[in-house]
Structure formats: C-alpha cells, structure tokens
Amino acid sequence: MEATLYNQAGEQIGSIALNESIFGIEPNVPVMHQYVVMQRANARLGTHNTRGRGEVSGSTKKLYRQKGTGRARQGSIRAPHRMGGGIAHGPHPRSYRLNMPKKMRRLAVRSALSAKLAANQIRFVDALTLEKPRTKDMVAFLKAHTLSGKTLIVIDQKNAQTGNVRLSANNLPDVQILLAHYLNVRDLLTCDTVVLPKAAVAVIESYLATDTASAQSEEV
Incomplete structure (x- = not known):
C-alpha cells in the first residue's frame, strides 16, 4: 500500500510504500484497550499509605473501666472510630504493574497506526531536519503542513x-517528540496528527513487521 509523501516545506513530492501488515490491518480495539490499561x-x-491503629501515636491504656460507667466499652484511644485513631483497611504501598505478551503489544501498536492512517491522521514527510534549535522553525514546519492540535x-x-528537532519543540506544549522504538498506543491515540x-x-517497520513475518513462516 502507498501513502502521499511530503517534503519539509509541505509540498507533495510523491508517495511512500508502506507495509500493509502494519498500516493496513483491521484495528484490534480490545487489545489496544488492554495496552492502554x-x-x-x-x-x-x-506510594499511597495510611497508618493503622498500631502505627498512630497514643497510649495503650484502657480509657476507663469496662463496666459500671453507663458508657460504651472502649479499649484504646487509637481505635479506628476515634478521632486521631488508625485507619481501618486503608491503602498501603503496592505495585500496580501489569504486563502483556510482546506479540499483543506489537499488535496493539500496529492497530493504532492502522486506525490513525485510516482516519487520515498521519503525515509522511521525506525528512525533518533543522540546522539549529529554534522554536520559530518548528512553528513554520507545523504551519506549512497545516497541523493543529496535538502533534x-x-x-x-x-x-x-x-536533537535540534527535540529542542525546537520544547516550548510547544502541543508538540511531542518520540523515538520510533518507544512508539505506544496511548501517545498515538491521544494526538491529533x-x-x-x-x-x-x-525503524517502525523493522521491528513491528517481525512478528507478522515469523507467523507467516510458521503457517507455511
């Protein structure tokens, strides 16, 4: 499959051949959702933490005798129902880390790329080079390609x-620079272009097309 190719000045200069197994598949929405989660x-x-009744300050002495006072029995000033007492069943430090198989992660990224291309939200350029880091030059590039919103x-x-490209985008809150090897579903779906x-x-085709090629070789 092919897509329109532009130069840095925003002029159409031809087309670029794309790997259909990356940019032309049916997006797998459940896998993309799992990736974002x-x-x-x-x-x-x-790092959230609360202190239990054994961790808050306070005397361990019984507040008053068990019977004969007409009041409800109390065993500790550090009980959860008392002001300044410990927290019952509160949160403590824990890891929320989740994982996904590599093939599922790459399928999710391929699905996101295919969805963005189908929505005409990918701009292919021949090259993007800046002689020195200047925000003005990055703004000129965005205007030449009529790019607005999150890019x-x-x-x-x-x-x-x-490096000049990254530094030129530092002062633009709606522009994010990302290495091709760090491409992920969340950044792809939250940007407009x-x-x-x-x-x-x-680079993207060098590592995202690997799983497809190996799967086809296994089927043969």
Whole structure:
C-alpha cells in the first residue's frame, strides 16, 4: 500500500510504500484497550499509605473501666472510630504493574497506526531536519503542513539533527517528540496528527513487521 509523501516545506513530492501488515490491518480495539490499561497502571507510583491503629501515636491504656460507667466499652484511644485513631483497611504501598505478551503489544501498536492512517491522521514527510534549535522553525514546519492540535513527531534515533528537532519543540506544549522504538498506543491515540519521516517509518517497520513475518513462516 502507498501513502502521499511530503517534503519539509509541505509540498507533495510523491508517495511512500508502506507495509500493509502494519498500516493496513483491521484495528484490534480490545487489545489496544488492554495496552492502554497496562500503560496507565504502570504509570502509577503506588506510594499511597495510611497508618493503622498500631502505627498512630497514643497510649495503650484502657480509657476507663469496662463496666459500671453507663458508657460504651472502649479499649484504646487509637481505635479506628476515634478521632486521631488508625485507619481501618486503608491503602498501603503496592505495585500496580501489569504486563502483556510482546506479540499483543506489537499488535496493539500496529492497530493504532492502522486506525490513525485510516482516519487520515498521519503525515509522511521525506525528512525533518533543522540546522539549529529554534522554536520559530518548528512553528513554520507545523504551519506549512497545516497541523493543529496535538502533534506527535516520531524520530528514528538520537543525533545532532533530531536533537535540534527535540529542542525546537520544547516550548510547544502541543508538540511531542518520540523515538520510533518507544512508539505506544496511548501517545498515538491521544494526538491529533502523527508526523512520520521516512527514516522513522523504516525503524517502525523493522521491528513491528517481525512478528507478522515469523507467523507467516510458521503457517507455511
């Protein structure tokens, strides 16, 4: 399959061949949902904590004698129902970490890419290079491609050229820079447009097409 290819100035210069097993599949919504749930769970710190009745300060002496006072029996000033007492069944530090098989994670990313392409929300560019880090140059690039809203720019690797791109986007709250190897469902679905240079497409296809090729070889 093919898609329109643009240059950095926003001019159409031809087309780019895409791997249909990555950009042309039927999106698997349940797997994408499971991926996002995993991401959100893994982002939780799990540092919440409460103190039980054995951890709060207070005397261990019985407040008053058991019988004969006409009042309800009380055993400790640190009981959960008393002001300043411990918390009963409160949260304690724990890990919320979830995991998914690698094949399911890659299927989720392929599904998200296919969904974005079907919605015409991916802009393929020949290259994205900036001579020096300037926010003005990044704004000019976005205007040339008529990109508005949240924009995700995927880069192939960290080097001097991509470093200028990352620094140029630092002051733009609606622009996010992401390495191709770190592509994930949450970032793809929360952005309005994905910018994919040819170099980033090559990196994405190098690791996302592996599972499909191996599965086909196993079937044969």
